[in-house]
Amino acid sequence: MSTTLGAPRPDQAAYMLRAAAAEAGRTYKARLLDRLDPAPGQTVLDAGCGPGTDLPALAERVGDAGAVIGVDRDPRMLERARERTAGLRAVDLREGDVHALPVASGTVDRARIDRVLMHVADPAGALADLHRVTRPGAVVALAEPDWDTLVVDSEDLDTSRAFTRYTTGHVVRNATVGRSLARLATAAGFQVDDVTATTPVFRDFPDADHTLGLGRNLQQAIEEGHIEEERGRRWFEGLSQGPFYASFSLVSAIAVRGPRTG
Template sequence: MSSTLGVPRPDQAVYMLRAAAGDAGRAYKQQLLDLLDIQAGQTALDVGCGPGTDLPALAECVGDSGTVIGVDRDPAMLARARERTNDLHRVELREGDVHALPIDPGTVDRAKIDRVLMHVTEPADALTQLHHATRPGARVGLAEPDWDTLIVDSDDLEASRAFTRYTTTKAVRHATIGRSLARLAEQAGFRIEAVLATTPVFRDFQEADHTLGLGRNTQKAINEGCIDRDRGHRWFAGLSQGSFYASFSLVSVICLR
């Protein structure tokens, strides 16, 4: 089954929820949650919580005596998060930017930033903000892709490479943030406990098209002169024929305050 080239990106909340529900999304999110080692009674912070994908799991970890704070700058995202957590009284939602977190200094025991830093204006400043918000001994989990490692199998290897170059140089603001996470966290004052890399693998073309933006970004690359029109159309059409493979590296960093 094929997809259409250039279809606009789906509703952002729907996109995030679907990506998190896939096999790759569930696996790394559970790993990050386990490594955070959240205890009952603690205060856990989700920076860039989006539609509240991870808030119920965090709330289960902190228990009735703990608190979960979800921060996002988008009121529409917070409205979706509120719907998901309406019956979880220990979840607080706050509108705010990662560069000016609405959190009292030194009040957070556990925190996570998941696939947010690749989009923000200044990732280093966001991590400094997080350092101020956490208390000594706090544990923080960071997870970001490195889009330079994106590979898409095709007979036309150069077209696949051109698509990755477009993703890295045009489509994502900080496309290689994954490899820089540990360094930036150290510069912000954190101590690194673990650096892990996982490789989400996509064998289903439709799922990859949705998550990786194959069709919409191919069309953008054509429009911007980064990929020849006919070659781009042939490349994309060929991806849905027969066996499909795509993957990229996702870096997770666990650090201590």
């Protein structure tokens, strides 16, 4: 694994699978699944399913009598999801956009959107369409980072702060959507039951470089004139020497479409 300044962006599917397999990823995903609480025979939607990381666990919960619909706009992601879910009869993969889900209105009992809204053109519109496809009483689980809370320990605190500002302003499309989940879900017609925040902590520099894009995003910031080159290189080199610390907030929200029905 490279920790070179300006290293190429990793394969997106491999990146997502690795992030999900890390301790922080496993912990919040398990909690999100428990709060979503899919039951045998239900229809569950994973909007923006990516390479299918969470589809097997959802399929196990709903059983053969249920259905798990995975939607993603990237055919390459869906191909990886097909490989991951081969033999799972409950899983139905569909190519489509989260702003216009290829799902009939009022047919979904449980739905999840996990680290997708930070990338889309219109998070409010995506949640409005999620509201369309869910039944009254359906439970929805949402999880998004708030990249404004990214902190990287360094003696050069100014460069750490400049890196976070660059990440939120130029790298991630909707960098602070995590803090807005309750407001956006309420506006879309959901009743928000719970909002929590966890703090993934990174103490291994190569792992953080891969997950947080330290080297590749710093190189972009230098090339675009947001961080002076020599200053940025000293900062990056200092991080690699350790001890290392970085963290950010990951916000999860549980919401219901209309009143609970039991």
